[in-house]
Amino acid sequence: MAVADFVKAARESFRVGWKIESNWTDPVLFATYQVIRPLASLLIVAFIVIIGASVGATANSAFYTQYLAWLIVGNAFYAFVLQIMLGMAILVHVDRTRYEVLKNIYISPGTLHPYVMGRGLVSVLNGAVSVVLTLLFSVAIFNGLLHMNIPLNLLGVNLLMLIPAVILGIISLLAIGYMLCAVNIVSNRMEFILGDSVSGIFFLLGGVIFPIALLPSYVQSISNVLPITYLLNAVRESFGLLPTASYMSDLFYLALTTLVTLIIGITVFRLAERRAKKLGLFDRKSEY
Amino acid sequence: MTLRSLPIRAELLNNLRAAHARMWVRLRGANRDPISLVAEIGLPILAIGAYVILYRAIGFPSTAGAAVIIGGAMIAFWTNVLWNMSSQWFWEREQGNLEMYLIAPVSRMSILLGMALGGSLNTAIRALGIVLLGIFVFQVPFQLRDPFLVGVIFVLTLVALYALGMLFASLFMLYGREAWNTANLLQEPVYFLSGAYFPGFYGPIVPGAIQVAGSLIPMTIGLDAIRRLAIGGGDITSVWLHIIALIACTLILFPIARRALNYMESLGKKEGRLTLRWQ
Numbered sequence: 320m321a322v323a324d325f326v327k328a329a330r331e332s333f334r335v336g337w338k339i340e341s342n343w344t345d346p347v348l349f350a351t352y353q354v355i356r357p358l359a360s361l362l363i364v365a366f367i368v369i370i371g372a373s374v375g376a377t378a379n380s381a382f383y384t385q386y387l388a389w390l391i392v393g394n395a396f397y398a399f400v401l402q403i404m405l406g407m408a409i410l411v412h413v414d415r416t417r418y419e420v421l422k423n424i425y426i427s428p429g430t431l432h433p434y435v436m437g438r439g440l441v442s443v444l445n446g447a448v449s450v451v452l453t454l455l456f457s458v459a460i461f462n463g464l465l466h467m468n469i470p471l472n473l474l475g476v477n478l479l480m481l482i483p484a485v486i487l488g489i490i491s492l493l494a495i496g497y498m499l500c501a502v503n504i505v506s507n508r509m510e511f512i513l514g515d516s517v518s519g520i521f522f523l524l525g526g527v528i529f530p531i532a533l534l535p536s537y538v539q540s541i542s543n544v545l546p547i548t549y550l551l552n553a554v555r556e557s558f559g560l561l562p563t564a565s566y567m568s569d570l571f572y573l574a575l576t577t578l579v580t581l582i583i584g585i586t587v588f589r590l591a592e593r594r595a596k597k598l599g600l601f602d603r604k605s606e607y
Numbered sequence: 608m609t610l611r612s613l614p615i616r617a618e619l620l621n622n623l624r625a626a627h628a629r630m631w632v633r634l635r636g637a638n639r640d641p642i643s644l645v646a647e648i649g650l651p652i653l654a655i656g657a658y659v660i661l662y663r664a665i666g667f668p669s670t671a672g673a674a675v676i677i678g679g680a681m682i683a684f685w686t687n688v689l690w691n692m693s694s695q696w697f698w699e700r701e702q703g704n705l706e707m708y709l710i711a712p713v714s715r716m717s718i719l720l721g722m723a724l725g726g727s728l729n730t731a732i733r734a735l736g737i738v739l740l741g742i743f744v745f746q747v748p749f750q751l752r753d754p755f756l757v758g759v760i761f762v763l764t765l766v767a768l769y770a771l772g773m774l775f776a777s778l779f780m781l782y783g784r785e786a787w788n789t790a791n792l793l794q795e796p797v798y799f800l801s802g803a804y805f806p807g808f809y810g811p812i813v814p815g816a817i818q819v820a821g822s823l824i825p826m827t828i829g830l831d832a833i834r835r836l837a838i839g840g841g842d843i844t845s846v847w848l849h850i851i852a853l854i855a856c857t858l859i860l861f862p863i864a865r866r867a868l869n870y871m872e873s874l875g876k877k878e879g880r881l882t883l884r885w886q
Contacts, residue, residue: 343784353793359795363804364661366813372666373812386665417701424716512646519653529655529664 328429332437340406351537354452357398361453364528365461387472387561390459393527395553396485398449399492400519400521400547404594406442407496408514410435411503415603422602435500441495463583471558480557480566484573488550491577494584501584501591507597507605531593546580549573622717629721630728633691647683648736652744655679655737658804659745669747669808673838676741678803680734681830685797687730690789692722692772693779697786701884707790709881715868717774723769731765738876750840757836758851760846763831767856771825780871781880803825805836821848825856 341349344392363571365387372383415421454473461467499513523532524538525547531539542548555561595601613621618837638644655675662671665758708718736801741747751757779786801823808831809818821827835841875881 339784343788352788354794356795359799363795363799364658366799366805367658367661370812371662371667383665472797484794508640508642512643512650515650516646523653523657529661532661534662554809 322465324429325433326589328433329437329440332429332434333440334439336438337444340445340499350448350452353448354456357395357401357449358456359451360397361391361394361457364394365457382467383562384467385459388469388558389465389555390528391454391469391471392555392558392560393449395453395457396488396551396554397522397525397527398453399443399485400447400518402442402446402449403439403489403492403496404499404518404521405514406445407435407439407493408499408503408517409510410438410445412507412510412605413499415601416507416605419604425601431500433589435497435588436493439496442496443489461605470560475559477557477559477563481554481565481594484550484553484557484570487570487577488546488554488575491546491550491573491580494580497584498587501588504591504595505600507513521545526549526551536564544576546573546576549576616702622713623718625713626713626721626724628727629718631721633722633725634729637725638732643834644733644843647733648740651679651683652738652740654804655741656873659747661878662806667806669760670838672745673747674806674834675804676738676745677746677834677837678798678801678805678830679822680737680742681764681801681833682798682803683734683737684727684765685724685801685803685826686769686794687773688772691726691795692719692769693775693781694721695779695792697782698732700780700881703884706882709872715872716773716865719773719864720869722776726772727765727769731804749837751837752840752844753760753836756846758844760829760832760836760849762854763850764825764830764833766852767825767829768858770857770860770864774860775869777864777868777871780868781875781878783883797824799830800824803830809823814861822852825853825860828856 344352368383368387368390372380377495411421414424425431453469458469458473459473461469461473495517499517503510521527524534524542525545527547531542531548533543546560549569549572552561553566553573556563556566556569658675659672662675696705699708708715711718742749757762779789782789798804800817801824802821803826805813807813808821808827828849832846832853835845835849839845872881
């Protein structure tokens, strides 16, 4: 399939996906919905740190403001994980069982690949909206309202460091989303579990709310093969919250894990597609 | 020929049968798939684990971990209320079952009661699994002096919580895609407002406005009481206000849920939205 056709099909899929996800309400309410969930997650961890500071669980007060900045950035960018995993994990189920269009998409000239890609990009856009709004609200709440002087300067971000890391991170997350779609094509019992499971594993092992050095050593080796770990490291380095000296190595490992994830994602998807065609799974109804 | 209404006893029996039937479907449906059962116990442990490690990172005592485990177990009930109670009429309408419920000669509340009983039993199994697994993995201390009182508070919390679920179910009845988004929206904000992942909720550290907002959710009150009894080693004197508040929640929410259900059903009929799909 020519690249132009792929792009055209993905663009149309993006358009449909965006309408499905956003046109049930007006834009302001939609944006509110997009920001409340990640903001509430952030407030949970931020309050834990603030409670820690109030009861003096750790003596050094500078530790808390530094940690809060570290935590805000990690939590904000985790929105990409949540949006992509939850969005792509449910996609096949919704299109196959609820709207009953998966078979039609499969037999169209575009096939499933650009469709899944386009729908995944809608989740990326949702994630980006969440990230930006969460960062803005965090600064407004913690520095503006609560005067906590958190060392988080949104205008001082090194975009040359941030953009490559975010692009690679998004590609890796989309590749994992591809795997989730593949699993759902051949299974009809995992759609409500997969997204939460994968995002939960990334939340625990990806260094979102605490450094992975605090995990038991045998678990750290799993963290070290997850792209999210390097994505969050590189993002924090671009915000000046970690020493920038390790940026290039983080970016290298992010690129490497992204490449591996991409290869596995596409392979798994193709295998699932073949199996689904053989067993006639594209139009299976499975509501229960 | 005119239709005669059933005697009260027969009507009550009919409704109880309907509740039992709906409960049976829920129990059977949720427990026939072992993968889901394992996932529903294992998934909360991921978030609980992250918060326990965070507490250790900032130097909190291990009782904070115990509070998080209880909070994580109670969150399972909130998730059940949201996705299997509040959104249920939406799912039923999507699958074409809602009209069957509406033409059945039973009260809608008996269907909701069946859902609530089945859902709370299912979730209790999962919550017990979460607590046991959490204690095993994270080795946190508990001081349970009065298990009976904990049981009473737990049941009162569930009754109030599922009464709230019944109210939401009626409000969600006419939703299209809003149902999905609203249920999503009510997850993390409620985890925050209920203090599910905090070591304690009612105290000088959590701002008063958040405490007031959180107290509108029965889970917040029940969770705090259970923590006082199971972690703080408290007795009836430390939770009697919680008991009154939980009973008051039920007495307020249940009639409101009943009225809201009738209102939304009649509105749905007028606007022809009870059988709409794919909105």
